[in-house]
Amino acid sequence: MNVHTLPFLVFTALILALYYLLPRRYQHPLLLAASYLFYSTFAWWFAAALALVTAVTYGCGQGIAARGRPRLWLAVGLAVNLAGLVSFKAAAFLHIETTDAVSRFGLPTEINSLRILLPIGLSFYVLQAISYLLDLYRRQLDGPGSWMELALYLSYFPKLTAGPIEKTTDFFPALRATRIVDNTLVSKGVCLVLIGLLRKVVVADTLLLAIPPAVFQSPEEFSSWALLYWLVIFAFGLYNDFCGYTNIVRGVSSLFGIDLTRNFNNPFMFRNIADLWTRWHVSLSTWLRDYIFFPLSRALLKRRPSPRNLLNVSLPLLVTMVASGFWHGSQLNFLVWGVWMGLLMTAERLVALYRPVKPAHQRSRLARVAAFVYFRIVVFAGLIVFVLDLTTAGRYFAALANNTAGAMPDMRIALALLPGLFIDVAQATGRRETVFLDWPLGIRVLLTALALAAVLVFAQSRPGTAFIYQGF
Amino acid sequence: MTMTASEIREKLKQYICRAILKNPDYPLTPQDRLVSGGLIDSYSLVTLAVFIEGEFGVRIPDTELNLDNMDTIDLMTDRILKELPSDDPV
Numbered sequence: 001m002n003v004h005t006l007p008f009l010v011f012t013a014l015i016l017a018l019y020y021l022l023p024r025r026y027q028h029p030l031l032l033a034a035s036y037l038f039y040s041t042f043a044w045w046f047a048a049a050l051a052l053v054t055a056v057t058y059g060c061g062q063g064i065a066a067r068g069r070p071r072l073w074l075a076v077g078l079a080v081n082l083a084g085l086v087s088f089k090a091a092a093f094l095h096i097e098t099t100d101a102v103s104r105f106g107l108p109t110e111i112n113s114l115r116i117l118l119p120i121g122l123s124f125y126v127l128q129a130i131s132y133l134l135d136l137y138r139r140q141l142d143g144p145g146s147w148m149e150l151a152l153y154l155s156y157f158p159k160l161t162a163g164p165i166e167k168t169t170d171f172f173p174a175l176r177a178t179r180i181v182d183n184t185l186v187s188k189g190v191c192l193v194l195i196g197l198l199r200k201v202v203v204a205d206t207l208l209l210a211i212p213p214a215v216f217q218s219p220e221e222f223s224s225w226a227l228l229y230w231l232v233i234f235a236f237g238l239y240n241d242f243c244g245y246t247n248i249v250r251g252v253s254s255l256f257g258i259d260l261t262r263n264f265n266n267p268f269m270f271r272n273i274a275d276l277w278t279r280w281h282v283s284l285s286t287w288l289r290d291y292i293f294f295p296l297s298r299a300l301l302k303r304r305p306s307p308r309n310l311l312n313v314s315l316p317l318l319v320t321m322v323a324s325g326f327w328h329g330s331q332l333n334f335l336v337w338g339v340w341m342g343l344l345m346t347a348e349r350l351v352a353l354y355r356p357v358k359p360a361h362q363r364s365r366l367a368r369v370a371a372f373v374y375f376r377i378v379v380f381a382g383l384i385v386f387v388l389d390l391t392t393a394g395r396y397f398a399a400l401a402n403n404t405a406g407a408m409p410d411m412r413i414a415l416a417l418l419p420g421l422f423i424d425v426a427q428a429t430g431r432r433e434t435v436f437l438d439w440p441l442g443i444r445v446l447l448t449a450l451a452l453a454a455v456l457v458f459a460q461s462r463p464g465t466a467f468i469y470q471g472f
Numbered sequence: 473m474t475m476t477a478s479e480i481r482e483k484l485k486q487y488i489c490r491a492i493l494k495n496p497d498y499p500l501t502p503q504d505r506l507v508s509g510g511l512i513d514s515y516s517l518v519t520l521a522v523f524i525e526g527e528f529g530v531r532i533p534d535t536e537l538n539l540d541n542m543d544t545i546d547l548m549t550d551r552i553l554k555e556l557p558s559d560d561p562v
Contacts, residue, residue: 138533167535274513277514291534293518294517297518298518298521298522301522305522317515352515356495357494357511
């Protein structure tokens with residue numbers, strides 16, 4: 001049951017109705033039951049895996065809180081969670097490799113024994129389980145909380161399949177706080193859901209379905225211009241797909257009175273690579289920063305206090321970005337992408353260490369334009385490696401450089417970008433994601449009607465696609 | 473001896489201009505947005521955290537090295553003062 005489909009909207013409406021009919025003490029059990037029911041619609045054993053992770057994490061959390069042997073319980077909890085994540089990622093990698101090998105010999109690949117699925121959302125809730133254990137160990141959480149709170153932290157259905165990855169220090173207090181769902185919160189929720197549906201159904205699906213599959217399989221058949229064009233279309237498709245998902249689930253969660261983290265902030269306006277990670281998939285970047293980059297940097301800086309020491313600069317960045325790559329998948333291309341990002345960020349850091357920062361009015365416009373172009377080239381180069389296996393990525397780069405003759409791509413597809421860009425510009429200039437709620441009533445009614453009509457027409461006219469990030 | 477807020481601000485300003493911005497003459501004010509304004513990044517936040525720990529004896533946890541606590545010199549000063557012993561009678 002995907003979050004942009006009619007069954008999910010009906011499911012949410014039913015749970016919302018029950019939620020508001022029930023007294024407060026029954027609301028959490030209802031949300032937990034709804035979350036497991038929702039998860040079971042993908043596969044029953046996904047729910048079993050989640051229950052197992054929850055039980056182990058809760059048990060280890062109790063051990064840490066008891067202060068008997070907290071380090072041992074932390075180690076056990078981390079080991080079990082990481083082992084689960086690594087083994088599923090490795091199994092998915094082996095599955096891909098085995099399927100490739102089998103198909104090379106002309107054998108059918110749809111054999112049940114080869115079908116090893118990564119539970120949807122596992123990569124997201126395992127990171128949250130690790131946060132819980134580490135925050136408890138470092139006493140940043142006021143006690144282990146009840147099993148119900150932990151179970152909801154890991155399973156809360158709006159964020160279960162693809163985040164946002166919530167902080168314990170935000171989510172646990174939110175569960176305990178008095179919940180007042182007033183007109184403001186309902187307006188915000190509905191506005192976010194509508195923006196999310198527009199981004200997913202109208203923008204992302206149009207862009208992603210328009211990309212000829214051969215672009216990423218036989219790039220030699222396309223001109224450089226076409227390859228570049230489809231890469232940009234894919235990048236905006238991916239952004240609207242994931243941002244659309246996040247908007248929908250945050251909007252739904254607002255209706256339950258629980259605020260979830262904003263995951264995107266005009267990512268294509270990034271000033272440099274470090275800035276990109278404060279705008280794209282912010283909850284993952286924050287997790288990696290808080291639990292890998294900061295502790296490792298701090299430990300190295302205390303050992304060798306010089307911020308210019310090459311190891312102090314490069315190691316935390318490389319480890320963090322390789323971890324990010326592995327989180328996306330265990331295939332080699334993700335690891336190469338992680339190393340590429342780590343090296344780019346190391347170079348960026350080294351430049352910053354030696355170049356004085358000037359006030360904005362003294363900075364050269366040409367330098368800013370050059371930086372704008374440079375950062376987009378290196379990030380889009382990384383995207384090719386991120387999306388394709390290494391061999392195909394190499395062929396893609398070669399085809400981009402060769403500039404063979406080919407048909408012009410259908411430029412009309414780019415028109416589908418407009419609603420997404422309109423939302424981005426409005427949010428950036430209004431400095432608020434629900435800035436539309438401040439606009440005059442007539443314009444709001446008109447825009448709502450247009451958005452609803454567009455979503456209905458596009459949803460009716462073709463089959464949609466699943467969210468890309470659910471695959472991680 | 474307890475430090476005053478203005479002393480903390482001055483030390484933070486000097487460190488940020490000299491060690492992070494590499495420009496001791498940068499006209500930085502206590503309200504300037506450092507992280508959200510693009511003046512400093514995540515790399516520098518951890519350097520700043522280590523400086524604060526060494527200079528003021530205040531350890532700001534990794535999960536609190538964020539906009540809420542570190543975006544301006546004023547916010548950092550407030551966060552440091554929260555941990556420092558106060559001279560005021562309770």
